[in-house]
Amino acid sequence: MSDASAHALEHHEPVTSTGIPNKKVLMWAFLGSDCMFFGTLISTHLIYRKISATVGGNFLDIRDVFDIELTSFSTFILLASSLFMALAVSAIHKGNLKSTRWMLFGTIVFGAIFLACQVYEFTHFVHAPGNELTLSTYRGEPHVFGSTFYVLTGTHGTHVAIGVFWLLGWLAYSFTGKMSTAHALDVEICGLYWHFVDIVWIIIFPVIYLMEYAM
Amino acid sequence: MATESIKYVAPDTENKVKTQVFPRPGQHTTGLVDWLTTIDHKKIGLMYGLTALFFLIIGGIEALLIRSQLWDHNMTVLTNREYNQMFTMHGTTMVFLVIMPLSAAFFNFIMPLQIGARDVAFPRMNTLSLWCFVAGGIILNLSWFFTGGSPAIGWFGYAPLTDTRFAEVIGDMGPDFWVFALQILGVASLLASFNFITTIINMRAPGMTMMRLPLFTWMTLIVSFLIILAFPAITIALVELMFDRTYGTNFFDFLEGGKPHLWQHLFWIFGHPEVYILILPAMGIVSEVIPVFSRKPLFGYGLIVFSGAIIGFMGFAVWSHHMFTTGMGVVATSAFSMLTMLIAIPTGVKIFNWIGTMWGGRIRFDTPMLFALGFITMFMIGGFTGIMHSSVPIDAQHQDSYFVVAHFHYVLIGGALFGLFCGFYFWLPKMTGRMMSEKLGKLVFTLMFIGFNLTFFPMHYLGMIGQPRRTHTYNEGHGFETWNQIATIGAFILGVGIVIGIYQFVNAFFNKKLKPAGKNPWDARTLEWTLSSPVKEYNFARTPIIKARDQAWENTYGPKDNQSEKEPLDDHGVHMPDRSWWPLITALGLFGMCLGMLFHRNIDPSGELVRNYTFAILGGVVMVTGIIMWALEGPGGYHLFPKEDEE
Numbered sequence: 001m002s003d004a005s006a007h008a009l010e011h012h013e014p015v016t017s018t019g020i021p022n023k024k025v026l027m028w029a030f031l032g033s034d035c036m037f038f039g040t041l042i043s044t045h046l047i048y049r050k051i052s053a054t055v056g057g058n059f060l061d062i063r064d065v066f067d068i069e070l071t072s073f074s075t076f077i078l079l080a081s082s083l084f085m086a087l088a089v090s091a092i093h094k095g096n097l098k099s100t101r102w103m104l105f106g107t108i109v110f111g112a113i114f115l116a117c118q119v120y121e122f123t124h125f126v127h128a129p130g131n132e133l134t135l136s137t138y139r140g141e142p143h144v145f146g147s148t149f150y151v152l153t154g155t156h157g158t159h160v161a162i163g164v165f166w167l168l169g170w171l172a173y174s175f176t177g178k179m180s181t182a183h184a185l186d187v188e189i190c191g192l193y194w195h196f197v198d199i200v201w202i203i204i205f206p207v208i209y210l211m212e213y214a215m
Numbered sequence: 216m217a218t219e220s221i222k223y224v225a226p227d228t229e230n231k232v233k234t235q236v237f238p239r240p241g242q243h244t245t246g247l248v249d250w251l252t253t254i255d256h257k258k259i260g261l262m263y264g265l266t267a268l269f270f271l272i273i274g275g276i277e278a279l280l281i282r283s284q285l286w287d288h289n290m291t292v293l294t295n296r297e298y299n300q301m302f303t304m305h306g307t308t309m310v311f312l313v314i315m316p317l318s319a320a321f322f323n324f325i326m327p328l329q330i331g332a333r334d335v336a337f338p339r340m341n342t343l344s345l346w347c348f349v350a351g352g353i354i355l356n357l358s359w360f361f362t363g364g365s366p367a368i369g370w371f372g373y374a375p376l377t378d379t380r381f382a383e384v385i386g387d388m389g390p391d392f393w394v395f396a397l398q399i400l401g402v403a404s405l406l407a408s409f410n411f412i413t414t415i416i417n418m419r420a421p422g423m424t425m426m427r428l429p430l431f432t433w434m435t436l437i438v439s440f441l442i443i444l445a446f447p448a449i450t451i452a453l454v455e456l457m458f459d460r461t462y463g464t465n466f467f468d469f470l471e472g473g474k475p476h477l478w479q480h481l482f483w484i485f486g487h488p489e490v491y492i493l494i495l496p497a498m499g500i501v502s503e504v505i506p507v508f509s510r511k512p513l514f515g516y517g518l519i520v521f522s523g524a525i526i527g528f529m530g531f532a533v534w535s536h537h538m539f540t541t542g543m544g545v546v547a548t549s550a551f552s553m554l555t556m557l558i559a560i561p562t563g564v565k566i567f568n569w570i571g572t573m574w575g576g577r578i579r580f581d582t583p584m585l586f587a588l589g590f591i592t593m594f595m596i597g598g599f600t601g602i603m604h605s606s607v608p609i610d611a612q613h614q615d616s617y618f619v620v621a622h623f624h625y626v627l628i629g630g631a632l633f634g635l636f637c638g639f640y641f642w643l644p645k646m647t648g649r650m651m652s653e654k655l656g657k658l659v660f661t662l663m664f665i666g667f668n669l670t671f672f673p674m675h676y677l678g679m680i681g682q683p684r685r686t687h688t689y690n691e692g693h694g695f696e697t698w699n700q701i702a703t704i705g706a707f708i709l710g711v712g713i714v715i716g717i718y719q720f721v722n723a724f725f726n727k728k729l730k731p732a733g734k735n736p737w738d739a740r741t742l743e744w745t746l747s748s749p750v751k752e753y754n755f756a757r758t759p760i761i762k763a764r765d766q767a768w769e770n771t772y773g774p775k776d777n778q779s780e781k782e783p784l785d786d787h788g789v790h791m792p793d794r795s796w797w798p799l800i801t802a803l804g805l806f807g808m809c810l811g812m813l814f815h816r817n818i819d820p821s822g823e824l825v826r827n828y829t830f831a832i833l834g835g836v837v838m839v840t841g842i843i844m845w846a847l848e849g850p851g852g853y854h855l856f857p858k859e860d861e862e
């Protein structure tokens with residue numbers, strides 16, 4: 001009996017037909033699907049962006065509201081967080097727990113800064129004196145820009161927040177003493193998610209923000 | 216299922232969090248706890264199937280009420296609002312709570328057996344998918360009991376019907392229930408699809424190459440991809456609608472700059488792939504059944520796979536054929552018209568393949584085969600009318616008339632439902648271990664076939680002479696009465712057929728007097744038929760090594776080289792993951808969160824709107840706790856030691 005239970009304790013990653021771990025295939029499939037989520041939101045925004053500009057009498061020049069310096073800064077922070085993430089993955093593969101911990105911590109902090117910027121941005125826009133942009137109005141009159149803008153960037157923010165909590169989970173786990181290279185795959189998958197969320201922002205930033213300055 | 220040869224081995228304790236509140240159910244769990252915590256793909260499949268059959272009855276009653284109201288001119292069985300609620304609930308129920316979950320039932324039960332897998336890749340996620348589906352079904356039907364009753368917006372929920380300002384009843388909650396239900400059902404479908412994709416790509420038995428996969432498994436794969444790529448569009452549309460209704464955004468609010476037209480696009484970008492999500496599983500089933508009952512291999516296997524993939528791919532490029540009359544402009548309209556005509560080609564290819572399979576075969580007309588033949592013929596009629604309204608000027612006549620109702624019922628009942636019934640008659644012996652009465656089965660088929668055609672064939676004509684769909688009554692003098700009465704009579708016959716069919720399926724599980732099925736009662740071709748009926752909880756005692764397509768057939772009739780071998784018994788035994796409470800709890804949390812969101816608005820005595828999120832947050836906390844505990848508990852598991860031939 002003791003013999004048999006010893007076997008039961010052994011944990012081997014199951015052999016898969018493609019050689020790619022199941023969890024990774026799962027994450028890729030999810031990311032493919034997530035592309036469509038963001039694709040739909042971004043298209044909604046692009047469709048409405050011009051149309052809504054003349055509704056309600058107030059011509060909306062969103063540049064009056066946007067704070068491009070702040071957003072550029074938070075964009076940079078989010079991109080930089082990806083570096084930490086990549087280093088965290090590489091560290092756990094090498095079994096360097098201490099470095100993993102610090103890199104996870106760095107990713108979390110940068111993610112949190114990004115989120116803080118977004119919270120600041122949202123409150124700032126909603127209360128922008130004379131140019132209030134809310135979910136349904138601009139300068140107190142009906143508008144669609146706020147609807148698409150907040151829901152799109154808000155959805156992205158939610159993704160970042162989920163990522164931050166996930167990473168926090170790993171950070172906490174790293175203090176239980178159970179974390180080892182056996183978890184490299186899980187951290188790597190978390191990293192896939194994080195990089196993806198980053199890449200989505202690389203699309204959102206030019207398409208939603210920068211384009212307003214070009215066109 | 217502790218047979219003598221199965222030793223009990225101490226469960227893996229290392230990865231297990233022992234909580235006092237929810238101790239993890241052990242290996243020998245039985246009864247209710249077993250069904251609530253099971254992670255066995257077969258049990259999940261059965262629960263999916265039974266719940267869907269239950270909703271089939273509900274949706275059927277709604278349909279019969281609609282048909283009763285249309286029996287004669289100016290009937291008053293239903294008021295106009297009730298009528299609108301009926302067709303909304305009927306459509307939503309049939310699409311999301313009947314056809315999709317019935318397909319999911321077969322995906323779950325059959326697909327892992329067909330590829331020689333122990334289970335799906337993520338068993339607990341599979342359980343979560345099941346409970347999300349149940350939660351969605353409950354939320355949708357709860358709508359009957361609250362302000363405004365059920366939604367009256369059509370299964371397509373067109374804006375501005377969903378605009379709070381135009382609600383017929385003040386504070387109408389119906390559309391809110393609809394929005395939340397569809398979102399949860401979306402989660403269920405997505406989770407299941409991620410799981411199936413991973414399973415099919417990664418968990419095939421050695422030798423089971425992609426081009427040896429049974430057709431049904433291929434269709435599972437394609438449908439899963441369609442789901443993960445099409446559901447996001449409607450999920451986002453629903454999120455936007457939810458924001459419109461809850462927080463006053465203007466996405467679809469034309470008075471404030473929104474475009475109702477956008478809703479139609481987003482809905483149909485999902486909606487058209489959705490119709491293939493509904494039909495491809497049935498095509499997969501029929502592609503399994505026809506070779507078996509013709510005693511010939513499937514004609515043009517590669518072509519069927521390929522045309523299935525093409526249909527899936529092109530399905531994303533034809534959505535605007537639902538919007539020909541909305542004024543999209545000449546270029547868009549012509550392009551979508553042409554693409555819609557093109558998509559009929561791969562569909563036709565499949566039909567010729569099935570005919571080619573039967574050609575020269577020794578055909579046995581058992582019940583599954585009858586349903587398969589019913590499928591081909593009825594689906595063809597639906598396909599023809601589909602091609603008819605791919606032509607824009609013709610569609611301008613058909614749009615919103617009963618002709619369209621005839622079209623999509625020919626593809627959905629004559630197609631999808633016949634295909635799924637075919638699946639039941641074919642695979643239930645494998646699931647229950649018992650054969651069903653052929654006589655009763657043939658009676659069910661006859662009733663359904665006659666009833667169905669009586670109901671829907673006249674609708675072609677009714678549509679042509681101008682009866683509009685989605686309209687609760689008609690006046691005297693149009694000459695609509697006779698054909699409507701025939702349709703109503705047909706609907707009741709169809710209903711009787713379906714009820715007897717459901718009785719027969721359920722009976723097969725409980726009636727010990729039925730003839731035992733044995734491993735392969737139909738002399739069928741694919742891997743699941745090498746296992747005993749009902750299938751053992753561990754599926755395969757030894758992993759099969761696949762040598763050919765149609766492995767079960769080759770094992771009996773094929774040359775030596777084509778016969779499958781088996782990997783030696785693993786002295787570690789078969790690893791079985793443990794049951795878990797957390798999927799159920801996570802789904803309950805999600806359910807509570809949705810209820811919390813539905814009821815978070817109150818009007819206080821001074822007439823102010825107050826928002827109270829306590830309940831929603833509580834639900835969220837339960838859900839997150841569920842997820843965390845789930846992650847910490849790990850797959851767990853125990854080992855079973857079946858003998859070589861115990862499978």
Ligand code: HEM
Pocket residue numbers: 371490491493494536537555556558559562597598599600601602604605610613614615619622623626627630631
């Ligand atoms: C040969 C392939 C098909 C073609 C060319 C086709 C074409 C069309 C077109 C053009 C319409 C719009 C009619 C209108 O509203 O004026 C339509 C409606 C519809 N089709 Fe098909 N179809 C095909 C197959 C299918 C299949 C396989 C299904 C489902 C299993 C399906 C389900 C539906 C449904 C549910 C509607 C009505 C949606 C609504 O307005 O509520 N069709 N079809």
Ligand SMILES: [Cu+2]
Pocket residue numbers: 486487490533534536537
């Ligand atoms: Cu369509």
